[in-house]
Amino acid sequence: xxxxxxxxxxxxxxxxxxxxxxxxxxxxxxxxxxxxxxxxxxxxxxxxxxxxxxxxxxxxxxxxxxxxxxxxxxxxxxxxxxxxxxxxxxxxxxxxxxxxxxxxxxxxxxxxxxxxxxxxxxxxxxxxxxxxxxxxxxxxxxxxxxxxxxxxxxxxxxxxxxxxxxxxxxxxxxxxxxxxxxxxxxxxxxxxxxxxxxxxxxxxxxxxxxxxxxxxxxxxxxxxxxxxxxxxxxxxxxxxxxxxxxxxxxxxxxxxxxxxxxxxxxxxxxxxxxxxxxxxxxxxxxxxxxxxxxxxxxxxxxxxxxxxxxxxxxxxxxxxxxxxxxxxxxxxxxxxxxxxxxxxxxxxxxxxxxxxxxxxxxxxxxxxxxxxxxxxxxxxxxxxxxxxxxxxxxxxxxxxxxxxxxxxxxxxxxxxxxxxxxxxxxxxxxxxxxxxxxxxxxxxxxxxxxxxxxxxxxxxxxxxxxxxxxxxxxxxxxxxxxxxxxxxxxxxxxxxxxxxxxxxxxxxxxxxxxxxxxxxxxxxxxxxxxxxxxxxxxxxxxxxxxxxxxxxxxxxxxxxx
Numbered sequence: 001x002x003x004x005x006x007x008x009x010x011x012x013x014x015x016x017x018x019x020x021x022x023x024x025x026x027x028x029x030x031x032x033x034x035x036x037x038x039x040x041x042x043x044x045x046x047x048x049x050x051x052x053x054x055x056x057x058x059x060x061x062x063x064x065x066x067x068x069x070x071x072x073x074x075x076x077x078x079x080x081x082x083x084x085x086x087x088x089x090x091x092x093x094x095x096x097x098x099x100x101x102x103x104x105x106x107x108x109x110x111x112x113x114x115x116x117x118x119x120x121x122x123x124x125x126x127x128x129x130x131x132x133x134x135x136x137x138x139x140x141x142x143x144x145x146x147x148x149x150x151x152x153x154x155x156x157x158x159x160x161x162x163x164x165x166x167x168x169x170x171x172x173x174x175x176x177x178x179x180x181x182x183x184x185x186x187x188x189x190x191x192x193x194x195x196x197x198x199x200x201x202x203x204x205x206x207x208x209x210x211x212x213x214x215x216x217x218x219x220x221x222x223x224x225x226x227x228x229x230x231x232x233x234x235x236x237x238x239x240x241x242x243x244x245x246x247x248x249x250x251x252x253x254x255x256x257x258x259x260x261x262x263x264x265x266x267x268x269x270x271x272x273x274x275x276x277x278x279x280x281x282x283x284x285x286x287x288x289x290x291x292x293x294x295x296x297x298x299x300x301x302x303x304x305x306x307x308x309x310x311x312x313x314x315x316x317x318x319x320x321x322x323x324x325x326x327x328x329x330x331x332x333x334x335x336x337x338x339x340x341x342x343x344x345x346x347x348x349x350x351x352x353x354x355x356x357x358x359x360x361x362x363x364x365x366x367x368x369x370x371x372x373x374x375x376x377x378x379x380x381x382x383x384x385x386x387x388x389x390x391x392x393x394x395x396x397x398x399x400x401x402x403x404x405x406x407x408x409x410x411x412x413x414x415x416x417x418x419x420x421x422x423x424x425x426x427x428x429x430x431x432x433x434x435x436x437x438x439x440x441x442x443x444x445x446x447x448x449x450x451x452x453x454x455x456x457x458x459x460x461x462x463x464x465x466x467x468x469x470x471x472x473x474x475x476x477x478x479x480x481x482x483x484x485x486x487x488x489x490x491x492x493x494x495x496x497x498x499x500x501x502x503x504x505x506x507x508x509x510x511x512x513x514x515x516x517x518x519x520x521x522x523x524x525x526x527x528x529x530x531x532x533x534x535x536x537x538x539x540x541x542x543x544x545x546x547x548x549x550x551x552x553x554x555x556x557x558x559x560x561x
Contacts, residue, residue, distance in 0.1 A: 001054055001073065004228030004260040011260060012056040013210060017203055017231035017244075018116020018153065050079045050108065050115035051203060051231070055210050058217050078206050079111030087113070094125050101148060110206075114199040116232045120151040123195055127151075127188065136184050142177040150176060157237045159192045199233065200240050204247035211252045223255040230262035293540040300538060307534045312524065318511040325531040326524055330513045331476050331502065332428040333521040336483040340364045346413045346466065348399065351420030351474045352438055352497035353379055355395060357402040370484070375402050388445035392457035400463055412465040419450055420474035420498065422525045431471040437527065438497050441551055473523045475502040500527055 001014025054075045060068035081087065087109060098112050098121055099105055112118045124145065131141045144150050151172070158168035169188045173180040180188070207227065215223040227248075233240050245259055296304075314320040315328025341362045349356040358374040377398040383391055403409040421440070423431035433446050445453065451471050458464050472480075479492025479502055490504040505522040507515050529535065531554065547553055 001228045003230075003262040004226065008226045008228075008258070008260050010224060010258070011226040011228045012214065013207070013225065013227040014054045014262075015051075015203070015207060015227055015229045015231075015234075016053070017051045017114070017199070017229070017240075018119070018233040050111040050117050051199075052076065052111075053078055053207060053210060055214060061217070076210070079108045079115070081110035081206065082113075083107055083109055094122055094129070097125050098122050110202065114202045116153040119156055119195060119199065119233075120153050121149065123156060123192055124148075124151040126191055126195070130187075136187060137173075137178050137180055140179065144176045145178060153232055156192045156196060157232070159189050160196060160237055160239050162238075165189050193239070196233070196237065196240055197243055200244040201247055204244050204251060207248055208251035211248075211255045211257065215252075215255060221254065223252075225255065226258040226260050228260050228262050235261065293538075296538065304535070304538070308526070308529060311529060311532075311534070315524070316505070316509055316511060316522075321512050325528045325534075326526055327422060327424075327434070327528065328505075328510075328512075329423065329523040329525055330425060330510060331472060331521040331523050332425055332513075333470075333472065333476060333480070334518055336487065336489075337480065339368065339484070344408070344411075344413060346399070346403075346415040347418065347477075348395070348415060349418040349420075349474070349477070350379075350395065351418065351494075353384070355379055355398055357399055359402075359406050359408065373406060375405065377401075383442070384439060385441045386443070388442045388448070388453060389457070391442040391445070392453050393460065395454065396457040396461045396464065399458075399466070400461060403464070409463065410465065412467065414469045415466045416470040416472065416477075417451065417454060417468055418472055418474055418477045420494070420500075422528070423450065423471065423473070423523075425471065428470050429468055434525075435552065437552065439551055473500065473502060475500045476521055476523060479503075479521065498527055500525060 001011055004014070005011040052075070054073050056071045057074040059065065059070050059072055062072060062074070065072060082091070083106065091109065091113070095109075095113055098118050099109060101121070102112065102118075127136065128141065128145060130136050131139060131145070133139075155168070155172045159165050159172065161168060166182070166185050166189055169185040169192075170180055170182075173185065173188060178184075211223060211225065214225065234244065241259075245257075248257060249255075308326070311324060311326035312328055314324035315326045321327070342364050343362060345360045345362070347358040347360055349358070355377045356374055357377065358372050361369075361371045361373075363369045379391075379394070383394050400409065403411075419431065419433075421437055422434040424434055425431045430449050430451055433448060433450055435446055436442070451468050455468060458466055475492040475494050477492070478494060479489060482489040482492070491501065492503075493501045500523070502521050502523045504519045507513070507518050507520055510520060510522065513520065530539070
């Protein structure tokens with residue numbers, strides 16, 4: 001496969017059908033892909049490597065290897081096909097005799113039926129059976145014919161030659177000390193052809209399965225691919241190769257298959273693998289060196305934990321809150337769902353380039369249920385970076401479109417507004433935007449109450465009857481959503497367009513809000529962790545470039561990291 005892939009990038013399957021000699025081949029190649037490299041390859045193809053195939057498999061399907069991205073070459077070892085008994089219905093008495101006389105009875109049964117290594121012996125056993133039945137050579141055998149290994153693959157290939165096949169058959173039979181007639185020679189030629197074409201049929205069927213598998217992996221209607229192929233039977237037997245091609249194409253008519261002969265066998269392929277491996281080693285070393293700053297050790301993580309702890313304390317205290325990078329914003333949410341909630345509610349979720357609007361129907365009691373109907377609307381870039389009035393008018397237009405779609409336009413409904421940007425809240429239905437993040441920069445919104453801006457847009461629209469009862473962050477929404485089904489949930493975390501976390505804090509620790517009893521949900525806004533420079537020791541060159549090219553340079557450094 002690798003030999004052919006060097007010349008044909010579509011090659012993703014490799015097939016070997018019989019090798020005949022033991023040889024030591026040494027290659028010294030200077031290969032240029034993107035960089036020049038030299039390699040010394042020692043190739044040792046042994047007698048009768050048999051038949052086998054490899055192909056490029058999707059990593060997500062290979063459970064023996066970690067990872068699910070990309071592809072990896074799989075060595076099928078299909079010579080062992082049938083060892084589980086699955087080919088018993090097509091194995092002949094001659095196949096069984098070949099197997100019984102082999103050094104590994106019961107193993108590699110497909111290989112013994114299809115490869116060059118066993119084909120000569122298979123023909124010999126067939127001839128012995130026919131002679132003993134008096135159907136050839138006047139029923140007279142010879143000691144050489146009865147000798148194992150006396151017929152080899154070179155004899156089989158020579159006998160199938162169009163022009164000299166009969167002559168080769170007669171010569172082989174005489175070398176076996178038999179007295180063949182011309183009719184005997186024709187019969188032997190036919191036997192060799194049938195045995196050889198069965199091999200081609202078997203190999204074409206197994207290759208067809210691999211091609212179908214690759215096509216299924218790629219999820220395409222028609223596969224275009226190249227099969228790299230080598231081996232004694234394929235290289236030297238023209239009839240075998242033609243029949244093999246014909247059978248494969250008839251079995252997978254929805255695949256355009258090109259067969260590419262590996263001129264230098266597997267030796268060049270070994271060089272290709274070595275060259276690619278060498279290139280990948282250099283590439284991996286460079287990548288590892290480049291990414292080394294991204295790998296944090298335990299001491300660095302403990303230091304980050306200490307700094308985060310200190311930042312949280314600064315955000316919770318009155319005298320340090322204003323200067324704290326991690327704001328620890330009170331949300332005025334102090335209780336979790338009880339399961340007794342009822343009614344229809346509108347949920348508005350703005351946290352990125354999309355606006356999601358939901359109609360949530362909650363029913364308690366014996367038939368407790370929660371049904372959600374939603375629709376997603378895009379926020380165009382010109383709206384994200386336009387004026388605040390344009391942004392909130394667009395939001396209200398989307399709400400009106402959704403309510404009409406759901407058939408509840410004009411119905412008085414309570415609305416919860418998930419606004420996933422840093423806000424300073426003084427009550428549940430009020431929030432002052434501290435700063436835009438996530439690519440938003442609409443003017444006239446920072447420093448303003450976003451609930452009031454939404455109410456003003458609803459008033460301008462004049463068609464909606466909505467009561468905005470709660471403003472919350474996406475992390476808070478995540479926590480409350482989970483708490484409805486899991487009462488022990490007390491932390492909400494988002495790792496998406498942005499990154500943030502909320503949790504339930506003891507009131508006694510929140511100096512920015514009056515009262516010491518109970519707990520309140522705190523929106524950490526930890527995306528700003530590091531804005532005071534405390535993470536500069538772990539920020540890489542790449543982090544700094546991302547920051548420089550962002551809309552809010554110097555802010556939200558943890559999100560950039």
